[in-house]
Amino acid sequence: MTGGYDVVVLGGGVAGCVLASRLSEDPGRTVCLVEAGPDYGPDHGAWPHSLRDAHALPRDDVWERRTEVHRIRARVLGGSSCVNGCWHTWGSAHDHQEWESAGGPSWSAAAMAPYRHKAVERMRLRQVPDREFSVWARAALAGARELGYEDVDMGAPGGPGCGTPLINALDGLRWNAAFAYLDRNRPNLTILSGATADRLTVRDGRITGAEVVVDGRRETLAADTYVVACGAFGSPALLMRSGIGPADHLRAVGIRPEVDLPGVGANLTDQPGVFVPLTPTPHLNDALAAKEREGELYVSRMLIRAASPNCPDGAWDLHILPSAGDPLFGSLPPGQYEAGISAFVMKPASRGTVRLRSADPDTPLDIDPAFLSDPEGRDLVTLRHGLEIVERLAATTALKPLATGHPSRDLSDDDLRTRLGTYWHPVGTCAMGRPDDPSAVVDGEGRVRGIADLRVADASVLPTVPAANTQLPVLALAELLADKMKEAR
Known part of the structure; x- marks a missing residue:
């Protein structure tokens, strides 16, 4: 047994950094933050250039390399804030209605606004x-304005429209969550990096320790409260390895069930989309090359929030994302760039799963996003509506002189499925819900059903994905749940 803490936070990603920071503000509370990946230290300049550079999407510090794109997730202190596009947008009032129904009034737009501002x-x-x-x-x-979209604030609730995201890029520096939140000078905060959280030991409805693997050796961390913040893939996996999850699945992989929670690993929701490539004109290539020489070339800096016919009034269920710059995958000759427009389904009806292949934490997870699988085909209809908007946008007098392309609306369903990408916003695999919801894993304060001293506090608790990029909502929910933990002490 290694030491003892008031709180152990398992997972040093976006939510974990917020939780460790806020909970350690009380000098009388000891907090241990556990991260499987590296911690590059308090000196921002000592971090790898790829993680500091806000122009690119680094892919070195991830769990799996050369894998399906929907499986990519960060393995570094600061989590996805170190590898994503530095974009922050907010969802609609409809999102908050869904969350409030599951988690109570703390999840309303008004109640969450202070946490968003923080x-x-x-x-x-x-x-x-x-x-x-x-x-x-x-x-x-x-x-976008030519198509009739009005300018909106992308960092707050509102309606459909066009605009720019809020960004955590400071003159090209990616200001990640570890930089923003972690105070290395607090003696009551311990950061344990290079430590893979294997399992929690459960006895009589309580957690008696968190087993982590550091440099090949197994250690057990003891605490009064354990908080799981390993993300939409890692959090359900850790719970299942601990015997908390769907009992039949746990038995099938050789794990003794401790608490039968069928919702663990279910309800996986991510935002699929299709990128429509366009051919840049020589003028656009020259202009992008000049921007790159200035050190100011960013692939995307605006988006459209659009509503399909299936969308509730006042909300949106599509992001239309124009981009131009270095290709996301592969490379092009100097002076040549990739241009195109993506349509992302922001409120999909399809639900996937996260399952274990074995009890070994080093075995890759069985992740099925189940994109476009909803029985009624709503997601496919929404995507096709988004591609119609893409086509209209590409044909506007503003964009048409810069790039040419071919219509995508006539692609078959099979063609669309083969071209699917992801917005990298998985949620829902440890979803919160009301006491009478048999699929709920946690309540509105992140407390796990059937376990007295265990909470989950990350994107996995959201029962539905917001019509937004998820980093800002995850930051806000971690701020909210940290306050709930302070109040409970």
């Missing part, structure tokens, strides 16, 4: 500076 301030989120707009981004904004 996250914006701590992450130093800002509007996109004028100098970071490329010719393509400016034309895309003009094209």
Whole structure:
């Protein structure tokens, strides 16, 4: 048994950094933050350039390399804030209605607003500076307005429209959650990196220890409260390895069930989309090359929030994302760039699963996003509506002179499925719910059913995905749940 803490936070990603920071503000509370990946230290300049560079999407510090794109997840202190696109947007009032129904009034738009503001301030989120707009981004904004979309604040609840995200990029520096939240000078905060959380030991409805593997050796951390913040893939996996989950599945992989919770690993929700490639004109290539020489070339700096016919009034269920710059995958000759427009389904009806292949934490998980699998075919209809908007946007007087392409609306269903990508926003695998919901894993304060001293506090607790990029909502929910834990002490 290694030491003893008031709180052990398992997972040093976005939510974990927030929780460790807020809970250790009380000097009388000892907190241990556990992260499987590396901690590159308090000196920002000592971090690898790829993680500091806000222009790119680094893929070195991840759990699996050369794998399906929907499986990519960060393995580094700071989590996805170290490897994503530095974008922060917020969902609609309809999202909050779904969350409030599952978790209570703390999840309303009004109740969560202070936590959203705290996250914006701590992450130093800002509007996109004028100098970071490329010719393509400016034309895309003009094209959106040409289609009738009004300018909206992407960092707050609202309605459909066009605009720019809030970004955690400071003059090209990716300001990740570890930089923003972790105070290395607090003697009551221990950061344990390179430590894979294997399982929690359960006895008589309580956790008696958290087993972690460090440099090949197994250690057990003891605490009064354990918080799982390993993300939408890692959190259900840790619970299942601990015997907390669907009993039949646990027995099938040789794990003794401790608490039968069928919702663990179910309800996986991510946002699928299709990228429609366009051919840049020589003028656009030259303009992008000039922007790159200035060190100010960003692939995307604007988006459209759009509503399909299936969408509730006042909400949106599509992101239309124009992009131009270095390709996300592969490479092009110098002076040549990739351009295109993506349509992402923001409120999918399809649900996937996260399951174990074995009890070994080093065995890759069985992750099935089940994109476009809803029986009624609503997601496919929504996607096709998004592709119609893509086609109309590409044909506007603002964008048409910069790139040419071919219509995508005539693609068959099979063609669309083969071209599917992801927005990398998985949620829902340890979903919160009301006491009478048999699929719920946690309550509105993140407390796990059937276990007295265990909470989950990350994207996995959201029962539905917001119509937004999920980093800002996850920051806010971690701020909220940290406050709930403080009140419970």
